[in-house]
Each structure stands twice: as structure tokens, then as C-alpha cells.
Amino acid sequence: MAVDPRPGRSVVSSDRHLEETHVEGARVFDGALLDVRRDIVRLPDGATTIREYIVHPQIRIRLMVRAPDAAAQLVQLRQAKPIRAIDDHRVGGRDVDAGESALATAQRELTEETGYIAARWTRLGLIHPTVSYSTEAIEIFVADDLTHVGRKLDDGEFLDVAQMTGEALLAALDEGELTDAKTVAALLMYFRKRGGP
Amino acid sequence: MAVDPRPGRSVVSSDRHLEETHVEGARVFDGALLDVRRDIVRLPDGATTIREYIVHPQIRIRLMVRAPDAAAQLVQLRQAKPIRAIDDHRVGGRDVDAGESALATAQRELTEETGYIAARWTRLGLIHPTVSYSTEAIEIFVADDLTHVGRKLDDGEFLDVAQMTGEALLAALDEGELTDAKTVAALLMYFRKRGGP
Numbered sequence: 001m002a003v004d005p006r007p008g009r010s011v012v013s014s015d016r017h018l019e020e021t022h023v024e025g026a027r028v029f030d031g032a033l034l035d036v037r038r039d040i041v042r043l044p045d046g047a048t049t050i051r052e053y054i055v056h057p058q059i060r061i062r063l064m065v066r067a068p069d070a071a072a073q074l075v076q077l078r079q080a081k082p083i084r085a086i087d088d089h090r091v092g093g094r095d096v097d098a099g100e101s102a103l104a105t106a107q108r109e110l111t112e113e114t115g116y117i118a119a120r121w122t123r124l125g126l127i128h129p130t131v132s133y134s135t136e137a138i139e140i141f142v143a144d145d146l147t148h149v150g151r152k153l154d155d156g157e158f159l160d161v162a163q164m165t166g167e168a169l170l171a172a173l174d175e176g177e178l179t180d181a182k183t184v185a186a187l188l189m190y191f192r193k194r195g196g197p
Numbered sequence: 198m199a200v201d202p203r204p205g206r207s208v209v210s211s212d213r214h215l216e217e218t219h220v221e222g223a224r225v226f227d228g229a230l231l232d233v234r235r236d237i238v239r240l241p242d243g244a245t246t247i248r249e250y251i252v253h254p255q256i257r258i259r260l261m262v263r264a265p266d267a268a269a270q271l272v273q274l275r276q277a278k279p280i281r282a283i284d285d286h287r288v289g290g291r292d293v294d295a296g297e298s299a300l301a302t303a304q305r306e307l308t309e310e311t312g313y314i315a316a317r318w319t320r321l322g323l324i325h326p327t328v329s330y331s332t333e334a335i336e337i338f339v340a341d342d343l344t345h346v347g348r349k350l351d352d353g354e355f356l357d358v359a360q361m362t363g364e365a366l367l368a369a370l371d372e373g374e375l376t377d378a379k380t381v382a383a384l385l386m387y388f389r390k391r392g393g394p
Contacts, residue, residue: 029226029233033249034330036231047352052230054251054330125370127378129326133230133251136327138378155244173322174389181324181335185381192371 017044028052054134102139110143114161115151118143124189129182140186142194166191214241225249251331299336307340311358312348315340321386326379337383339391363388 025039039051103121111117124140151161164172169187172178222236236248300318308314321337348358361369366384369375 028228029231031225031233031235031249032247034226034233034251036226036228036233038228050229052228054231125373126376127381128376129378130331130333131377134327134331137376170389173386176322179323179325179334180328181326181378181382184324184385185378188381188385189370192367 019044023048027055052133054130054136103141106139106141106143111149112152112154115148116143116146117149119145119147122193124186124193127182127185127189138182140182140189142190216241220245224252249330251327251333300338303336303338303340308346309349309351312345313340313343314346316342316344319390321383321390324379324382324386335379337379337386339387 020041020043023040023042025037027035028038029036035055037053037055039053040048041051042048103123107118107121120143122142122144124142127138127140129136129138166187169178169183173184173187178184217238217240220237220239222234224232225235226233232252234250234252236250237245238248239245300320304315304318317340319339319341321339324335324337326333326335363384366375366380370381370384375381
């Protein structure tokens with residue numbers, strides 16, 4: 001399992017009345033992609049219950065900005081929905097190769113998937129998309145000062161690169177067209193750091 | 198499987214060069230919580246590959262506002278981390294009882310988990326937390342004009358109710374303490390609809 005991505009404890013004095021303790025656990029499914037674990041935990045009142053969740057390799061993600069343009073352009077990837085019943089707005093996230101840092105992964109994937117290299121990188125922070133049943137954590141980066149060098153997709157990878165301004169992404173959110181939670185969260189983090197609409 | 202929560206198609210002319218088609222599929226794991234499906238799909242270039250994902254019952258969520266207060270208070274639930282390596286900031290989301298509408302679920306859960314009833318409800322929209330490997334979709338609501346009537350937790354449910362202003366939630370985001378993607382996404386949707394920092 002990956003390193004504990006938990007942030008520092010918040011300011012609340014004690015969580016003891018909420019905390020549960022691990023009793024035992026086992027891997028119950030080992031799939032092509034998904035690794036499912038089932039634990040028995042003891043609740044604060046002494047009863048036990050089941051926790052079933054996915055142990056996920058940490059995945060990295062990034063938002064990109066073309067600084068040279070007059071209006072900053074947020075570049076995002078479009079990819080056919082990998083599963084049905086899902087919208088097609090997503091910023092590409094990919095598995096981290098063994099031993100690679102989050103930043104190195106973001107840099108490699110930026111070039112492979114979009115064909116750009118960036119002169120400047122800024123980390124916006126970390127988010128957890130699915131706290132209730134997956135250990136997945138996503139790092140958010142901004143890539144500035146892009147130069148196009150040509151992309152190099154993996155076999156079996158099919159995606160477009162779309163350029164949208166922050167305003168256009170917010171309009172898509174308002175219209176209910178942008179529903180990918182990590183992209184929406186990354187947008188707010190971007191605006192907090194850089195200012196914006 | 199739940200209804201298709203996909204929003205209307207976006208303005209892109211054609212996605213045919215990105216689309217994959219379903220060849221066959223089967224349930225490969227049926228757990229206490231997680232239902233894993235593995236499909237074979239045909240890629241745009243004719244090759245086939247595996248898609249493994251969770252078929253998730255739709256889950257509802259809501260943010261709450263105490264309108265009577267001078268400064269609008271966003272109420273959110275705190276719950277012990279259901280799995281390890283996860284932060285403890287989350288707005289409660291729960292399974293929808295069979296046949297219940299998203300709004301009815303939000304109303305029931307608001308009272309059960311926080312002890313409030315709300316005179317006014319507004320839907321902010323829908324998000325997908327994990328497009329790459331789960332069909333989960335989350336509805337976001339705002340509950341206004343709250344009255345406290347006392348809560349009624351389910352057995353085995355342990356959580357606190359914390360009251361934070363929008364400013365305090367943004368400060369937690371800036372500090373890297375708020376990492377729950379659906380809460381961050383809901384914050385931006387709230388500010389878009391209601392105005393705010």
C-alpha cells in the first residue's frame with residue numbers, strides 16, 4: 001500500500017468517541033485493476049462491523065496553464081468514458097510508475113498525453129475522491145510556460161486535448177456539463193492560488 | 198444498475214474517434230458493499246481491452262446552511278474515517294433507500310444525522326467522484342432555514358456535526374486540511390449559486 005496521504009490532524013480536540021479500531025482484514029478480490037480489501041473493525045461502542053474498500057495505487061493529476069496566451073488557458077484532456085454512465089469531462093490521471101515522484105509522473109504524463117513540456121510547475125495540493133470506499137489520493141499540479149513537443153500516447157490510449165478558459169469550465173459547471181469531482185475541486189484550488197472568477 | 202446519470206452531451210462535434218464499444222461483461226466480485234464488474238471493450242482502433250469498475254448505488258449528499266444566523270453557517274458532518282489513510286473531513290453521503298428520490302433521501306438523512314429539518318431545499322447539481330472505476334454519482338443539495346428537532350443515528354453510526362463558515366472551509370482547503378473532493382466541489386458549486394469568497 002502507498003504512503004499514508006493523510007494530512008495533519010485538524011484542530012478538533014479529540015476524536016476518540018468517533019474512532020474505530022482495526023480487528024482483522026484480508027484481501028477479498030484481486031482484479032485486473034481493482035484490489036478489494038475487507039476489514040473487521042470495532043466501533044466506538046464495542047460492536048464490530050465490516051469495512052470493504054479498494055486499495056488503490058496513488059494516482060496523480062494535473063491542470064495545465066498556457067501562460068504565454070493573453071487569456072490563461074486551462075488545458076484539459078478528453079477521453080472516452082472508460083465506463084458507462086459517466087460523463088466525458090476529465091483531467092487525465094494515471095498510475096504512478098514504481099519509484100517515481102508525483103511531480104515526475106505529472107511531467108511525464110503531461111508530455112505523453114498532451115505533447116507539452118512545462119518550464120514551471122506548482123503543486124496545488126492533494127484530494128481524496130472517494131473517502132468512503134477507496135484509498136485513492138490525487139495530487140493536483142499547475143504546469144506553466146508550455147512548449148509543444150508532440151505527444152506519445154500509450155498503446156490503447158485514445159484521448160483528445162481540449163483547451164478551455166477558467167470561465168468556460170465554470171460555465172460548464174453551471175450548466176451541469178462538468179461533473180467530474182476532481183476537476184471541479186482542482187478548479188477551486190486553482191482559483192484560490194491564482195485568483196480568478 | 199441505477200439510472201444513467203449522464204448529463205446532456207457537450208458541444209464537441211463527434212467523439213467517434215474516442216469511443217469504445219462494449220463486447221461482453223460479467224460481475225467478478227459481489228461483496229458486502231462493493232460490486233465489481235469486468236467488461237471487455239473494443240477500442241477505437243479495433244483492439245480489445247479490459248475495463249474493471251464498481252457498480253455503485255447512487256449516493257446522495259447535501260450541504261446545509263443555517264439561514265437565521267448573521268453569517269451563513271455551512272454545517273458539515275464529521276465521521277471517523279471508514280478506512281485508513283483517509284482524512285476525516287466529509288459531508289455525509291448515504292445509500293438511497295429503494296424507491297426514494299434523491300431529495301427525499303437528503304431530507305431523511307439531514308434529520309437522522311444532524312437533527313435538523315429544513316424549510317427550503319435547493320439542488321446544486323450532480324458530480325461523479327471517480328469516473329475511472331466507479332459509476333457512483335452524488336447529488337448536492339443546500340438546505341436552508343433549519344430547525345433543530347434532534348437527531349436519530351442508525352446503530353453503528355458514529356459522527357459529529359461541525360458548523361463551519363464558508364470562509365473557514367476555504368481556509369481549511371488552503372491549508373491542505375480539507376481534502377475530500379466532493380466537499381471541495383460542492384463548495385465551488387455553492388459559491389457559484391449563492392455568491393461568496
